Amino acid sequence: MKYALLVLFGVVASGLILLGTSNTRIGDVTEGEILYYEQTRQGSGNLVVLNLSTGQKRQVGQSGSRPDHFPSWSADGRKITFESYRQGGWHVWVADADGENARRLSNLPDYNTRSYEFDPGFAPDNQTVIFSQGDDLWTVTLDDLTPQRVTPANNGVWETAPAFSSDGRHLVCVGNDDETDSWNLYLLNRDGTGMRALTQGQGRNFSPSWSPDGEHLLFYSDRGGSFELYEMTKDGEAVHPVFTQAQRAAAGFQQTAFVNPWDNNWGATEQYRASYAPDGQWIVFSRDIEGDRELFVARRDGSEVQRITHRAGLDGQPAWRPIK
DSSP: OOOTTGGGOOOOEEEEEEOOOOOOOBTTBOSOEEEEEEEOTTSOEEEEEEETTTOOEEEEEEOTTSOOEEEEEOTTSSEEEEEEOTTSSOEEEEEETTSOSOEEOOOOOOSSGGGSEEEEEEOTTSSEEEEEETTEEEEEESSOOOOEEOSOTTSSEEEEEEEEOTTSSEEEEEEEETTTTEEEEEEEETTSOSOEESOOSSSOEEEEEEOTTSSEEEEEEOTTSSOEEEEEETTSOSOEESSOHHHHHHHTOOOOOOOOTTSSOTHHHHTOOOEEOTTSSEEEEEEEETTEEEEEEEETTSOSOEEOOOOSSEEEEEEEOSOO
């Protein structure tokens, strides 16, 4: 999905750099850490972690002119996985939580830009990473670097952005149907069987993430006319926008239009992602505001919106550390 603007991103090294020491507490959110990427308007950037208790921010790794993307925590919070260009071509990497001991995790060959590897995320076992390559989903373990295909080849759906449920029994992903150019969310078993659409004929839908109890999903959709954050139950029912129009206006959110990732502008859609806090009551998400993309936290019902980044450029794909 992110193939047209691949020249913008990449990475060269790992390290740990402190970026701030303020003791500002972010409203009532006093615990936890947010992992996300920062990107300047010129295209450079890095992964960073923001501590919500202290307001302190630290850089994770050193990306150089092409930032790492789509960072995710392991279930125990001790490791991270992310996509990186640091050895040429987009591939799945894993590192310690501080960015040290980074290594490439997969070894699938590159045939063209669409066969690069994207969207990695850990299974609850802390050892298995799932990702997308070509038009399928794959898994690889930290000890065995041989990728295993999860979804059937040539099934007519281009699958990406996979995420494991908290019990590891199910996956959710985004699927693009080449014939209709529809973008829907799909639920499937861990082994790739039982795939069924959770959204169908209801706008274009992206970036699903699970609640800690495995009962709900956050996702972005343009079903209401603009690209907004929604929540639904895991069976695709009880769909509702997280924020009311009044809440969006009070927070100063810009109305964001959907831009097809195939149309030479990956960043306009795929750089959005939301994540639940470990208690399931707070969320962190990205929004366009004042010409930039910033991160916010809010209660799950859309109340108590608080902006947590203030920087020129793009801040995106936040992931709340799964343990305190």
